[in-house]
Amino acid sequence: MTWLRALLLALCLATPVVALSPDEILPDPVLEQRARDISAGLRCLVCQNQSIDDSDADLAKDLRVLVRERLVAGDSDEAVRQYLVDRYGEYVLLNPRVNSHTILLWIAAPVLLLAGLGTLVVVGHRRRAVEAGLSAEEQAALDELR
Amino acid sequence: MRYLLFALPLIALVALVAVFAFSIDRDPGLVRSVLIDKPAPVFAMQEVPELGVPGFDTASLKGEVTVVNVFASWCIPCRDEHPLLVALKEVTGVRLFGINQADAPENARAFLAELGNPYDAVGTDRDRRVSIDWGVYGVPETFVVDPQGIITFKHVGPLTPDAIETELLPAIEKARG
Numbered sequence: 001m002t003w004l005r006a007l008l009l010a011l012c013l014a015t016p017v018v019a020l021s022p023d024e025i026l027p028d029p030v031l032e033q034r035a036r037d038i039s040a041g042l043r044c045l046v047c048q049n050q051s052i053d054d055s056d057a058d059l060a061k062d063l064r065v066l067v068r069e070r071l072v073a074g075d076s077d078e079a080v081r082q083y084l085v086d087r088y089g090e091y092v093l094l095n096p097r098v099n100s101h102t103i104l105l106w107i108a109a110p111v112l113l114l115a116g117l118g119t120l121v122v123v124g125h126r127r128r129a130v131e132a133g134l135s136a137e138e139q140a141a142l143d144e145l146r
Numbered sequence: 147m148r149y150l151l152f153a154l155p156l157i158a159l160v161a162l163v164a165v166f167a168f169s170i171d172r173d174p175g176l177v178r179s180v181l182i183d184k185p186a187p188v189f190a191m192q193e194v195p196e197l198g199v200p201g202f203d204t205a206s207l208k209g210e211v212t213v214v215n216v217f218a219s220w221c222i223p224c225r226d227e228h229p230l231l232v233a234l235k236e237v238t239g240v241r242l243f244g245i246n247q248a249d250a251p252e253n254a255r256a257f258l259a260e261l262g263n264p265y266d267a268v269g270t271d272r273d274r275r276v277s278i279d280w281g282v283y284g285v286p287e288t289f290v291v292d293p294q295g296i297i298t299f300k301h302v303g304p305l306t307p308d309a310i311e312t313e314l315l316p317a318i319e320k321a322r323g
Contacts, residue, residue, distance in 0.1 A: 045283035058248070059283055062274050087187075087281040089180035 019056045019064075026068050035068045038080055042067070043092050051094060179281050179300045186214075186295050187279035191269025194246055194254050202243050202267040207295045211321045213314075214289040215265075216245045216277060219257035221285045223304035228261045230305050235264035240318055244268040247277050247285055288314065292321040 026032040039053035046057040052064055063084065070080045084092050096102045134142065181187070190203035207214075215231060217224040235242050244265040246254045251270065258265075271277050280289070283302075290299035299317035301309060 059274075062278060066275075066278065086180070087278060088283065089178070089281070 019052075019054055019060065021061075024061070024064055024068065026072065031068070031071050034077060035064070035071055038067050038071075038077055039064055041094050042081070042084060043094050045088060045092065179297070181281050181297045182300060184297060186289075186291050186297055187276075189269075189276045189279055191245070191271055191276055194268050194270045195251050197251075197255055197258065197263070197268055199263065199265055200267050201269040203269075204295065206267065207243075207291045208293065210241055210293050211318055212241045212243055212291045213318065214243045214245060214280075214291055216247055216280070216282050216285050216287045217257075218247045218249045218285050219253040220249065221247075224257075224286045225261070227286050227304040230307065230310060232262045232264045234305075234310060234314070238315070238318065241266050245271050245276060245280070245282075247271050247282070248274050290314070290317045290321050292323075 020036075026035060036053060040051050042052045042063065044050045044052045044055035044057055044060040044063075046059050047055050050060075052060040052067075067080055067084075070083055075083070081093065090097060090102075096105060098106050186204055186207050188204050191201045193199065193201035213234070217228075231242065234240065242265050244267070246268050248271070249257075254268070254270070258268075269276065274282075277285075280287075286304055288301040288305055289297055292298050298321050299314070301313060305314060
C-alpha cells in the first residue's frame, strides 16, 4: 500500500508548473482569463525575459494581484496595461507598441524586403534594356551626332 | 559608385561592431525610469511605529530637495549602502526620506538601531504599493526629488562612493538649482 500512496502523492505533485498561486485566482473565469492574457504580455522587471505570469519573483506576484484588482475595479485591458506603463515604462510590455521610437523595429523588415525586391526589379530592367540594344530614337540621336 | 556599392557592407559591419563595442559594458538590467522629470506619484505612507520619525506623503516632498531611498532590513545590499547614506546625510545635510519596503516594523527598527538612522522620515510600505507607484523593481533604489516635487534622478541598486560622487551629488546640486 505504501507504494500506491507514494504514487498518488507523486501524481498530485505532477501538476503543470505555473507561478500563479491559488489564492490569486479570481472567482470570475472571464475576468481571470483576461488577467492571464494581460499578465502573459507584461515583463517581470526582476527576471527580464519572463512574463509576470511565468515568474515567481515577489514583484511579479504583486503585479499579478494588482492586474486583478484593476480588472475587478472595472478597468479595461488597455487601461490596466497603461497603469503599468505609467510606472515602469513601455519596457514592461513584452510586445512593443507602434510609435515614433519603435517604428523602426516594426517597419525595418518589410522595408528591407521591399528595397531588395525593388533592387531586383531595377537590375532586371537594366539588363533587359542592355540586351535589347538601342531603341530607334537612340539610334537616330547617335546617327545625328556622327 | 561601383566601389561604394562594394564598400557598403564593410562600412555597415564596422558601424555595427562599433555599436556593440560601445554597449558591451552596458548593464541591460538598468531600465531608465519613465518617472524622471515627472511629478512624484500620489501616495501617503504611515510612519514605522516607535521609530521616532514621521511617515510622509506627496505633499511633504515639496519645498526643498529630497533624496528618497527605498530600503528594507531583509535587503543585503541595503546593509552595504547604509553607511554611505549616513555619510551623505552628515556631509550634505540633504533631506533624506526612506521608503521601508515589505518589512516588519521591529526588523526595520532593529536595522536602523544597528546601522544608524539618517532618515528625516520613514514611510512604511508593507504591501509595496507605494514602491510600485514609484516604479521600483529592485531594492535599494534612490531618487532625487526637486523642491517642486518633480523626480529628477533615479539610481537602481546600492549606491557606491563613486555613484554618489559622480551621479547623486551632481543631481542634488542640480535639483537645488
